[in-house]
Amino acid sequence: MSQATEAVTEPAAQRAYRALERMIVTLELAPGETTTEGMLIERLSLGRTPVREAIQRLAWEGLIEVRPRAGLAIAPLKAADWPLVVDARTGVEIVLARSAARHVSERMISRLHDAAGGMKDAVSRSDVIAFLEADKHLDEVLAEASDNEFAVRVAAPLQTHSRRFWYRYQSGSGLAQSAEHHVLLIKAVMEKDERLAAREAERLMAMLRQLAEQAARR
Known part of the structure; x- marks a missing residue:
């Protein structure tokens, strides 16, 4: 199975994770930048549930900090x-x-x-x-x-x-x-x-x- 085919058949949460991970790795989401769940949903054109699951996974990995009532912060890069x-x-x-x-x-x-x-x-x-x-x-x-x-x-x-x-x-x-x-x-x-x-x-x-x-x- 090709990578392209795998991407099509992946669950939405995995696609959301891959997209956000790529944006963080390539600094499209810059270190220290603040954003919100709603803004990421709009950028990815995916539903709230898969994007939220992706955010939770990235938070566990230390790439996003979830700040209650203050949005999301991309991890700094030192x-x-x-x-x-x-x-x-x-x-x-x-x-x-x-x-x-x-x-x-x-x-x-x-x-x-x-x-x-x-x-x-x-x-x-x-x-x-x-x-x-x-x-x-x-x-x-x-x-x-x-x-x-x-x-x-x-x-x-x-x-x-x-x-x-x-x-x-x-x-x-x-x-x-x-x-x-x-x-x-x-x-x-x-x-x-x-x-x-x-x-x-x-x-x-x-x-x-x-x-x-x-x-x-x-």
Whole structure:
């Protein structure tokens, strides 16, 4: 099933979540900006219930602050927090990579191949938004392949925070380097090499840690 087909068949609440998450990650909803549930409903052209569910999920993930009688505030973005996000991600990403290599199916291998192709295509076009979408797609495929819902629940919000930091501080110059590390991880999982997959996940996190430290020092 293609990503486009998946989007059409998704529940409204999931579509609302994806749209709002993308707007927060790409700073269309700016850090510290205040808005309201009604304004978001109008922007998304979706019903109150799915938008409210999406807001609640994003609030739990720390991306939106719900202020009673005062609206909604988009989470601030402080460069000093990025290394903390990467530190929190590192262990769980290694677990997911190892588990995905252990459990990956032929169907998942096909989807991983597509994810790698999407990343390479985004780099060739210098399309940052397409790269972010390919990165999220990869996270979702690895999550499904890992067969570890507990690790997935921990990793998902951290991945979103990380994408947001990366878009703000690194996207202009880091596409090729990031894609290279992701593709090496994908190959290791496709080859069902647990040790190599864990190593490539660790290397990817080390690369992000270096970028995060550079941003925090600016």
